[in-house]
Amino acid sequence: MSAKTRSARLTVLGLTVPGLLGLAVSFVLPLAWLLRMSFNRGDSTGYIEETFTLDSYAQFVGDSYYWDMAWETTLLGLGVTVLTIVVSYPIALFLVRTESRFKGILVALAVAPLLTSSVVRTYGWLVLLGNQGVVNQALMGAGLVDQPLALINNRIGVYIALVEIMMPYMILCLLAGFGRFNQELEHAAQSLGANRWRTFWRIVWPLSMPGVLTGALLVFVLTISSFVTPRLVGGGKVFYLATEIYDQATATLNWPFAAAIAFILLALFAVVIVIYQRALRRIEAQ
């Protein structure tokens, strides 16, 4: 090893240590603490017994209620992800294509909701979707329904609010993922005999795949780990892994169980990330 590469390596080391240290203190250590906590025994009064047991995991695995909850969580993740793609894609495509001189402003507007907290936006949806909310008033005013639709305090509301909250993330990912796209490719396809529909499915969609996948991963993970929106909009009737962690940690005070669910959720993340990487590799290999 020459002196030069050694000093280069030291430099790299010097530059990465603060980051690694930050990661260790802010991520690895809490995670280790959480893992340890999941092996304690919690009782129903919230009392925690320091021990080493798999009780909490057994409680989860041995109860079909929690399997259902894990399934509902996965469904929510998938559903919100798909719906978010469906509603964000046309917007992103428009933003990529537009030659308007307000393009910059339009992009900024599309992602501006990120500037407000999702709690605020969730309260916004509570107001909009409630019985006296704009949506129901409009539907009744138009004579489409004669009783307000139950749009909050149930799963529908959770989906609606989450999709809206996730849209800016998806749009950003799609915009970034459209890098390889340019309108000339559409023109080329059309000149070769492809109508709009086939141009979209054969050219535009495959080229946007990296963005779609990244957006899907991000939205899925954010969705299944979100607890504020499901709690606020769910009316206490719908339960997901993330809300359960929150409830166990702050209401039932069973921290070991909360920690165990947190790790199970983490395992779900791992599965999704593996799927994502496989899919991405397949696309890149094309």
Added chain:
Amino acid sequence: MKLKPLAGGLLAIALATVAGCSGSSSTPTNNAPDSGTITVKGYSGIFEDVFKKSVIEPFQKKYPKIKVKFVGSANSAENLASLRAARNSPDTDVSIMDISTSGTGNKSEVFQPLDPAKVPNMKDIDPRGKVEGNYGPAVTFDSLVLLYNESVSPAPTSWNALWDPKYKGKVVVPAQPDIQGAGLMLIENAKAGGDYTKSVDQGVARLKQLAPNVQTWSPQPDSYTLVQSGTAALAVGWNARGQYYADESHGKLKVAIVDEQTIFQINTINLVKDSPSPAAAQTFINYTLSPESQESFTEAMYYAPTNTKAKPSEKALKRTSLDPAKSAEILQVDWTQVAANREKWTQLWRREILAS
């Protein structure tokens, strides 16, 4: 391989950092009974506003050298959770929470017993509010009531109004583990002849029938706001806040003290273990238990006083849960039992009531 020494070094540094954080409190304990800064954690929102005005402000006048900081918490469980998270270096001295939760705090040593010499007012506390082992005693009494919107008439006189099909989708009940939901279940269980120490099945069956009427089991931001705005027609809630909001809303929200049994809600005031200023903290606790402070809080927010020597005005007293005319109708509940059953009942609710 090359990474190994690096990782080792990292771990060492990291562990040192953690050890630094978790080592016993870095601030020295302040033992002065009449000076220093104390932090009090209690309910946020309207409780915080009124408590500051009618308890903390007069206290500051009396003890100008003690500075009191109030930190709001959404509910008792969150309050305890945060204290427990900061157990290795407590930043809070005094905590006000529901007795069923403070029991857990006592048991898991989040709280420490009070010194009767420093809190002489403890001996005048109503027997229902005394806690074994000199742990934090009751500071307020409250009771479960029916809240209703002005559009509801005639005024409801029984819990049964909640089941009225007229109010389908218009009823709000904060679900177990919130003790408002638990309380309603215990009331209904007793009404149906059940004994909650053995089984709550009858109460659960009743609430299952209520489910179709319920708009939300998790009111946002809270029951009072939903009833006041008319989004909901009926809700179960606490008497003190209900009375307060009834005044505030000029009658948009109304309180019905029903002709049936109800439950008592007790807030205790607790001394946090390893509190930075335990002496000043107990001076404060003693003050909140004094007849003078108890009367002032009752007049302001209709919490019933826990100090037997407190004599609030007849007018205020009639609106508290200690209204002499009603006191026979309190359902006796052992909150330690309720706490012990918290998880079990929560699961029961989830599966039997909320899912339907």
Added chain:
Amino acid sequence: MSFLQLDDIVKKYPGAERPSVADFTLGIDQGEFVSLLGPSGCGKTTTLRMIAGLVEATSGRIHLDGKELTRTPVHQRGMGLVFQNYALFPHLNVARNVAFGLEMRRTSKAEAKRRVEEALDLVRLGHLSGRRIKQLSGGQQQRVALARALVIEPAVLLLDEPLSNLDAKLRDTMREEIRSIQRKLGITTVFVTHDQDEALAVSDRIVVMSEGVIEQVGTPEQIYEHPANRFVANFIGRANLFDAQITHTAGGVAELDVAGLGQMRAVDDQGAKGPATVLVRPHRMQVSKAAADDAHGTVETVVYVGDSIEYGVRVGDNTVSVQSVAGAAERLERGTTVRLSWQTEDALVLT
């Protein structure tokens, strides 16, 4: 009516002050190779895209083989397009790029395979059919684009500056290749370029455009030797333009009084007296040493360009370019006083 007929085509982009293409009328015969030539922004691409259907004409009509296709959508026009940046599909390999148009036409698998191979062989890329686009050089991408456009057997091949992204040497080879393939297939071709050498080298006819209108249409020889006006003369090849006064004109020859040069003669097919412009190409000018009192001007610059020498001769306020074959005449130094002259048939009176 020609095979491809454009009549009074106008394109005004929304919000633009003036049309980008105006009153464009042109007939192109089957198998003809026509170039659209003109400076940047003159409307070449716009015209080509109107033929392709990618840009909708504001007014006018387009006919192909007698059928009107002014409003036919792009994907039904059956024209082969090659874009300046090639526009190859990055997610498909070479063979699948070429096969795309056939898939859209639902050609059978076996036939598609055969035709793709043929097309790739035609552009000499048969060995790269499995390659990813990223792994191709610029020239190879160019060939793929060409193969992709040709494989659908288009009625017309449209090329928009296909060579401008290649280096000079490759550009020459590619243009020969495009031309020979075009001859072999006999395919009607419209070729957009702003490079006059390119246009002169490959075209059957050239359309010179400026600011959206046609300045001249003709064979390379016609355009070069008989530019219709100052713009064309200046744009195609190098030109000396002299201001002159026609004193007498008869039988296609004009006598003129050229500023700074005196009495000269030039070919004139207009036959009108008065002020005129005379075009003489630099290599048609003659220059000879002269005594100062007899000279037209002074040699200002001398540049050796391999087998020829270029002189810049100062005449009054203007500089006249003269190109001499090296070694054919005495070499002149800077500062030499000279006389300029030309053969009558080498000078042309422009309007």
